Amino acid sequence: MPIRWNVPQHAAALEQLDVALSDLARPGAVILGPDGVGKSTLARLAAEHFAQRHPATVIRWVTGTPTERTVPFGAFSHLVEIAELGKPAALLRAARASLGRKVRQGELLLIVDDAHDLDILSATLVYQLALAGAARMIVTARAEVAPEAIAALWTDNLLDRIDVAPPDGKTKQSEPADVDEFIAELPAPARAVLDYLTVEEPLSLADLTVLAGEGAVQQAVELGAAETRVRGEPDEPAVVYTAHPLFAKRARVALGDDGARQRRTELVTLLSQHPNEHLSDRLRLASLALDTDALQPVDDVVESAEQALRLGDLTLAERLAQAALDRSGGLQARLVLGQALAWRGRGREAGQVLTAVDPGQLSEAELMAWAVPQAANQFWMLGEPERATAFLQTTRNRVTDLTARTTLDALTATFAMNSGNVPRAITLATEVLAEPSADDTAIAWAASAAALASARMGRFADVPQLAQRASEAEHPGLLRFTVGLAQITTLLMAGEVAQAQELAQRFTDFAELQQPGRAIGEVLLAHVLIVKGEFGAAAAMLEPAAAELERTGYSWGPLSLMLLATAIAQQGNIAETAKALRRAETRHGTKSALFAPELSLARAWAKATVRDQAGALFDTREAARAAERGKQSAVALCVWHDAVRLGDTRALAPVTRLAAEIDCKVGNIVVRHARALADNDAGALASVADELAAIGMHAAAADAAAQAERAGGR
Structure with a gap:
């Protein structure tokens, strides 16, 4: 009863693919089409043709799967080495460097199969590799469900787009009823292989053999249910995938929740016995273990949540931290959860998590760890800047450690800047930056605040050094955008508009991985576009960005609306200008007082529109x-x-x-x-x-x- 796929040949598409790979001016091509249409076969054949013409070629495979999508760099874990600490942009640079470390320039052919199932970091890495021309590339995907970074491969014209479709317009192989019948008739060993792959794909051949029994994988392969691949060096251990994406989906339905939990528990029990040297593997195990009877130690779950937060995967950080908090009620789990919620713009929820803490029961170190996110959430997300500033001062009076006091002063400087008191921000930040005991968090807060305050005060010569200090301090939050606005302001006042646009573009070229970061990057770019007189493009960018940022408490939200009103006004649209201006006035307050001049300016352009x-x-x-x-x-x-x-x-x-x-x-x-x-x-x-x-x-x-x-x- 083996299932055989009648994969269409697509000779014309293969010829297009061969031509695309031969074009040295372009990195390669992306093949788009539904499941079962033959995209993977096309990629394999084109890679073989290219390797025959270029024998020194090193071929590497990356395959996205629904389960890998939940883990940062999940699909790339066998190819890249990433540090455990650092900002997402720095991690991406490190990943790019490690990918090409063992391959000479021009010899790498990277095949990214099912790219629509990549996690955000992996998708971003693929985009950056294509943008930099760092490798020859073949990417396959389903266009309608691809992440934004993958869709940009063809919308930004980085890779040639090749669309493939079944000859009769539909893929017979994708009928669920046919697949259900096939799965139901599988022998128990082969069915077990499919069941394990439905909860985690891929799995190593060795692990599946332990779980499903000797010969089970071979049986599944012979029956067409699974396939083995060597993704890297020829001597690397083989891994096992389902032979078709629909197999995993339908097997999961047949397995049911209880069956999936049992298989997941068995898998976690086995994987927990392996040393996990790669961060992605540890995060994968932590995520997998959440819905099992083989729970990890709470401290390990909290540590994984912290790593996910540093990687910028706020969704995973929230899941892990919430699970740890539910089990333990511990402070560290609460802090990670609060930060993940706040950075996602869910300030009310973050406030509920953080205010449950009794500060009177905390040590000085614990008090500091709690006070900083609590104050930041009060200031921005809850819109209580005066209360947040007073809270910081009260906390400062309680702590005696100089490093802790310096960190609180740095956050106070940031509050002062956002509140429009730039001289005080400069004074506080300067004191913090001169303090040898200041930690990375303090330096990041102080240097970013001082950079933007200096730029708006006209002290442009101070901005580069302050920006450098801020960038060197490891901080996973959104302070890089504050520095970015300082740098862009400096460039614009120097008449370097093209350079300012290039810098702003970096914040939207998928170096920024999740919202609200993406929206803030678009605010920076739109600011430059308004200066250039490209009001339509700026407004088109600001409208969705403002909608995204309005759901957060960041001062970028009011600024985005001020700029939106200005851009629309200069196009002469009276009604839409009034609407945007009302939204800006409603959202503006003490926490965005720094941008009060921009609000008055938006009002001016609105009045100019009505003559x-x-x-x-x-x-x-x-x-x-x-x-x-x-x-x-x-x-x-x-x-x-x-x-x-x-x-x-x-x-x-x-x-x-x-x-x-x-x-x-x-x-x-x-x-x-x-x-x-x-x-x-x-x-x-x-x-x-x-x-x-x-x-x-x-x-x-x-x-x-x-x-x-x-x-x-x-």
């Missing part, structure tokens, strides 16, 4: 003065430039004063723009328009050109 120039100029001047009162000189200069664009002839004096204080390329252009407008000098305005266009500030350039035309016509 209320007096109102627009009033709001622009208010925005500039608010920025100056807050010592945000660079922001004030930018806002005064918008006033000039809107026709404010009184802006020359403040612009001249601020440009002298800051001394940057854009500041000097703004002075010339303000002077030309005040003098009604058509030639000078046209010259300024050319200068602005040359550096990529096309929105301001268009306004200057229009002013030149009006001045010339008078």
Whole structure:
């Protein structure tokens, strides 16, 4: 009763694939189609053809499965070495480096089969490999369920897209009834192999032999239920997969919950006896053990939850930490769970988890471990900045350790910056960064706050060093975006618009793995697009980003809405501008007071849209003065430039004063723009328009050109 698949030949697709692999200007191709259509066969044949033409080729296989998708780097665990600590972006760089360590440049052919079943980190790694041209690649996937990073392989035109379909338009092999009948008729040993693979795929040949019995895997292979593969070096142990994705799905249905739990328990019992040197293997075991009768020690589960949090897998971190907390009620499990929930924007739930702690029963070290996420959640997610700041001060009065006090001061600096008190933020951050005992957390908070505060104050020379210190401190949260905004602000004021866009793009090129990180990266990029005058593209990016960020408490949420209102206003859409502006005003508060000038500026552009120039100029001047009162000189200069664009002839004096204080390329252009407008000098305005266009500030350039035309016509 062996099942035989009549795999279509797809000669034309194979020829396309051969051509794609031969094109040195492109990394390879992605094959898209339904299960059972022959994608894997095409990939194997194309790889064989390529290896015949290039004998030095080293072929490596990566196969996504539904169970591997729950583990960071799960499908790549046999190929990459990753550190246990570090930020996701750094881990991805390390993974890329380890993948090519044993292969000479140009010799690696990476086949990624069923890429729609990759975890986020693995999918991101595939995207980055294609983007960098680090390997020849063949990727197979089902387009309709592929992760965003995999779909971007063809939407970003990185790999040639090859679509394949069954000759009759449907895959007969994918009929569930046929598969159910086949599974029901399998002999017990082969059926056992399929049952174990339905709870974890792949499994090593050795482990499956222990679990299902001698000869069981061979029987399953002969009957067409399973297949063995060697994924890396020829001498590496073989692993076993189901022969078709539908087998695992239907076998799981037939197995039922109780049967699956039993198989999972047996598997965890066996795997627990192996030394797990690879982090992905330990996380896989921890995840697998959650729904079994072979529970891991609570401390091990908490440690795995911490590792998942550091890797940026917030979903897995939440599952593991919740399981550990349910079993033990321990503080560390509670802290990991609270952070995972908070970073996912679920502040109310995080608050419930964290406030259950009695601080009076904590040691000083425990108090610190609890106080930092508690305060951060209060400030951003719960929207209680004053309460959070007071709580930090109370906590500081309780601790005596200098390192602990320094960490609390660093978080206080971040709160001060977000609240718009940038001088205090700079003072506190400077003290923290000068303290030898400051740990990585303190340095990350302080350096990122100081970097953005410095950029908005116009102290651009300080930003690179502060950004470097922040990036060197290992912190898995979202502080990298704060640093990113500081760097982008500095580049824009230096007239390096293209470089600013390139930097912003890095935050959206799937180096940022999950929401809300992806949305924040899009806010950074949209900010640059608005400067470039690409208002439609900016608004299209900001609308979904703002919707995502509104569900969190981050100050990026109000900022995204301010920028959205500005982008829509400059397209002339009155109704949508008003709607976005109302949302921005509703979400704005103390925790986003740093961006108060941007809110007033959004109001100004909204009034300009309805031709209320007096109102627009009033709001622009208010925005500039608010920025100056807050010592945000660079922001004030930018806002005064918008006033000039809107026709404010009184802006020359403040612009001249601020440009002298800051001394940057854009500041000097703004002075010339303000002077030309005040003098009604058509030639000078046209010259300024050319200068602005040359550096990529096309929105301001268009306004200057229009002013030149009006001045010339008078």
